[in-house]
Amino acid sequence: MTSHEGVNEMDMITIKDVAAAAGVSVSTASRVIAGNPATSPEARVKVQAAVDRLDYRPNTQAQSLRSTRTNTIGLLVSDVRNPFFADLAHSAGQAALDAGYVTLLGNANERTDQQDSYLNTLIQRRVDGIVMTPHGDGSGAVADIVRRRMPAVFVDRTIEGLDVPSVTTDSTRGILQAVQHLVGLGHERIGYISGPLSTSTGRERWRSFAAARTACGLPEDAQMVASGDYQAASGVAAMEQLLSLPVPPTAVVAADSLMAVGAISCTRERQLHMGRDISLIAFDDIELFTLLNPSLTVISNNVNEMGRLAIALLLDIIDGRDPESVVLPSELIIRSSTSRPATAGTASLNQEHAK
Amino acid sequence: MTSHEGVNEMDMITIKDVAAAAGVSVSTASRVIAGNPATSPEARVKVQAAVDRLDYRPNTQAQSLRSTRTNTIGLLVSDVRNPFFADLAHSAGQAALDAGYVTLLGNANERTDQQDSYLNTLIQRRVDGIVMTPHGDGSGAVADIVRRRMPAVFVDRTIEGLDVPSVTTDSTRGILQAVQHLVGLGHERIGYISGPLSTSTGRERWRSFAAARTACGLPEDAQMVASGDYQAASGVAAMEQLLSLPVPPTAVVAADSLMAVGAISCTRERQLHMGRDISLIAFDDIELFTLLNPSLTVISNNVNEMGRLAIALLLDIIDGRDPESVVLPSELIIRSSTSRPATAGTASLNQEHAK
DNA sequence: CTGAAAGCGCTTACAG
DNA sequence: CTGAAAGCGCTTACAG
Numbered sequence: 076m077t078s079h080e081g082v083n084e085m086d087m088i089t090i091k092d093v094a095a096a097a098g099v100s101v102s103t104a105s106r107v108i109a110g111n112p113a114t115s116p117e118a119r120v121k122v123q124a125a126v127d128r129l130d131y132r133p134n135t136q137a138q139s140l141r142s143t144r145t146n147t148i149g150l151l152v153s154d155v156r157n158p159f160f161a162d163l164a165h166s167a168g169q170a171a172l173d174a175g176y177v178t179l180l181g182n183a184n185e186r187t188d189q190q191d192s193y194l195n196t197l198i199q200r201r202v203d204g205i206v207m208t209p210h211g212d213g214s215g216a217v218a219d220i221v222r223r224r225m226p227a228v229f230v231d232r233t234i235e236g237l238d239v240p241s242v243t244t245d246s247t248r249g250i251l252q253a254v255q256h257l258v259g260l261g262h263e264r265i266g267y268i269s270g271p272l273s274t275s276t277g278r279e280r281w282r283s284f285a286a287a288r289t290a291c292g293l294p295e296d297a298q299m300v301a302s303g304d305y306q307a308a309s310g311v312a313a314m315e316q317l318l319s320l321p322v323p324p325t326a327v328v329a330a331d332s333l334m335a336v337g338a339i340s341c342t343r344e345r346q347l348h349m350g351r352d353i354s355l356i357a358f359d360d361i362e363l364f365t366l367l368n369p370s371l372t373v374i375s376n377n378v379n380e381m382g383r384l385a386i387a388l389l390l391d392i393i394d395g396r397d398p399e400s401v402v403l404p405s406e407l408i409i410r411s412s413t414s415r416p417a418t419a420g421t422a423s424l425n426q427e428h429a430k
Numbered sequence: 431m432t433s434h435e436g437v438n439e440m441d442m443i444t445i446k447d448v449a450a451a452a453g454v455s456v457s458t459a460s461r462v463i464a465g466n467p468a469t470s471p472e473a474r475v476k477v478q479a480a481v482d483r484l485d486y487r488p489n490t491q492a493q494s495l496r497s498t499r500t501n502t503i504g505l506l507v508s509d510v511r512n513p514f515f516a517d518l519a520h521s522a523g524q525a526a527l528d529a530g531y532v533t534l535l536g537n538a539n540e541r542t543d544q545q546d547s548y549l550n551t552l553i554q555r556r557v558d559g560i561v562m563t564p565h566g567d568g569s570g571a572v573a574d575i576v577r578r579r580m581p582a583v584f585v586d587r588t589i590e591g592l593d594v595p596s597v598t599t600d601s602t603r604g605i606l607q608a609v610q611h612l613v614g615l616g617h618e619r620i621g622y623i624s625g626p627l628s629t630s631t632g633r634e635r636w637r638s639f640a641a642a643r644t645a646c647g648l649p650e651d652a653q654m655v656a657s658g659d660y661q662a663a664s665g666v667a668a669m670e671q672l673l674s675l676p677v678p679p680t681a682v683v684a685a686d687s688l689m690a691v692g693a694i695s696c697t698r699e700r701q702l703h704m705g706r707d708i709s710l711i712a713f714d715d716i717e718l719f720t721l722l723n724p725s726l727t728v729i730s731n732n733v734n735e736m737g738r739l740a741i742a743l744l745l746d747i748i749d750g751r752d753p754e755s756v757v758l759p760s761e762l763i764i765r766s767s768t769s770r771p772a773t774a775g776t777a778s779l780n781q782e783h784a785k
Numbered sequence: 786c787t788g789a790a791a792g793c794g795c796t797t798a799c800a801g
Numbered sequence: 802c803t804g805a806a807a808g809c810g811c812t813t814a815c816a817g
Contacts, residue, residue, distance in 0.1 A: 100788045135554045137810035140491045180535035196532045200490045455804045492794035495809045
């Protein structure tokens with residue numbers, strides 16, 4: 076063995092070795108291993124014994140080359156370091172495992188080029204299907220996927236105009252409940268930290284917020300809206316912008332948890348007590364963030380169900396069916412980051428004094 | 431095409447199609463595509479044109495079946511939902527990508543059985559190598575990896591007695607600095623929330639803490655130590671235990687960030703102000719947690735460097751070299767969760783009053 | 786129920 | 802520089 080050949084190919088035992096050890100043909104060995112009923116009890120015993128003794132592992136490459144199935148699902152998420160996508164990766168991976176598939180997890184880093192390069196890899200590896208949180212406008216590698224008719228499912232995000240089933244969350248209800256909750260507490264100036272409008276979720280949640288605001292009789296106010304990119308740092312900047320207004324909001328809705336964490340950090344620097352001096356509601360229910368100080372009032376979107384359903388839809392497509400897209404509801408979960416506005420209390424008093 | 435066959439195998443174009451379209455043999459087409467210099471300029475032009483026109487993608491399965499290389503690295507982490515491992519997965523994945531490898535990311539969920547089943551999958555897929563944060567005692571599938579001499583690198587954690595290079599962090603320095611920092615602030619009762627002693631990091635950090643305590647002249651006190659499992663919930667329980675002592679600690683060191691988050695949550699429920707009423711230092715420097723309230727004083731362990739080095743070592747092994755294990759240093763980073771003990775101030779006054 | 790043979794899509798000595 | 806051929810490890814009609 077030369078050093079160039081590497082180390083892991085030594086003494087790899089093949090189905091030929093198993094067949095020889097069992098005293099049967101390769102065909103018979105293959106049938107026994109595959110669980111094909113067209114085998115005699117004797118053959119089963121002999122082959123199984125050989126498999127065990129030699130510690131044989133079928134070469135998946137060769138298997139899938141013949142059967143044109145890889146039992147692999149590609150899972151491409153926007154950002155592994157975002158807890159929402161980590162949870163999604165976890166639940167989808169687990170559902171795939173239960174169905175006998177292994178998951179190739181990829182990370183697009185919220186970048187279209189990395190998404191495309193990973194998709195190309197998945198195409199080359201002939202994965203049986205792809206679950207992804209798509210980024211961009213549906214050109215590039217995403218278009219290749221569709222053109223090649225690879226089984227694919229969009230999850231969380233979608234791209235309009237592409238014939239790809241999706242599992243998404245309808246933010247309408249949850250965001251309406253959120254705004255109603257805040258208005259019910261007495262808030263009149265509610266800020267919004269938006270996700271990027273280049274994503275379907277960014278657009279959809281923004282529309283829901285605008286509709287909820289109108290439904291609750293609040294005025295349209297462009298100053299009450301700041302834009303972020305679903306990362307924590309942008310939440311800091313957006314909150315900074317909102318709190319610097321001459322008349323700042325008394326409550327803020329953030330389009331995802333990570334930006335909400337940034338917003339909390341901002342209020343802390345300004346010595347504001349979240350949940351007392353200012354209220355905050357975040358989209359996404361991240362288990363970890365229930366332990367934050369204060370625990371976030373959130374709009375829950377059931378990330379585990381999304382991952383599970385995305386895999387279920389994909390398996391349907393792989394089996395030749397044509398599943399419908401699924402839209403899940405969202406719901407407000409009240410915790411400690413929302414309270415009555417400080418308006419009637421100390422905060423407005425302070426403002427009075429400052430005049 | 432029957433529905434059973436699925437959808438994605440239709441009109442998959444192969445190297446034969448490319449060769450035919452270019453008017454050359456399959457061998458020549460293969461050489462051009464592989465960048466083999468033994469090709470004529472004319473052949474290169476014709477084949478490249480055919481590749482582009484047909485949008486040809488080589489079948490990785492077939493390639494690796496012949497070449498016995500898969501250009502795939504298996505990356506198995508203890509828990510994708512733990513931000514430390516998410517960061518590790520990100521940095522290792524990025525380093526692998528830069529070296530032309532794609533990463534198969536797997537999640538052991540801190541469970542030996544899931545680790546083993548994933549390792550089996552990786553063996554079957556003939557990945558070129560494995561980077562993992564090992565769990566358990568080195569029996570089961572981990573032993574198979576070693577026996578088969580598959581290129582493998584342990585990262586963060588190790589298993590003693592196995593001939594597998596590793597990239598780990600030496601906690602000695604960082605934990606000593608942490609204890610010195612606390613003692614310098616005036617703390618005399620320092621609690622410790624330990625990781626599981628079934629992991630190498632759990633044992634190593636515990637030894638470092640015990641040594642630092644002795645070096646700083648603090649007494650041994652079994653009551654000052656609580657055990658966790660590197661998950662947030664266990665941090666809550668451990669902190670609860672420590673704060674319920676007749677004479678509770680004024681400062682606590684937690685063996686990882688997630689348990690520290692749990693500890694913060696616990697103090698909040700008890701109306702204690704972290705960084706004033708009680709001090710906390712956590713192992714692991716998670717970027718996200720710098721935004722927490724309060725921002726954590728941490729023992730930094732450079733997770734990005736660990737991921738990068740683990741891939742570098744693995745590539746060395748794949749190339750037939752025999753790299754040395756790497757031990758990285760740790761270092762204290764002081765932020766806002768540590769301060770002078772409340773002993774001389776309100777807390778002990780309160781205790782006096784309670785008597 | 787079994788075995789010999791063909792073939793999945795590619796790469797790589799081998800001869801020219 | 803090129804092509805015909807063998808073969809990577811497996812599965813699957815085909816004939817018996």
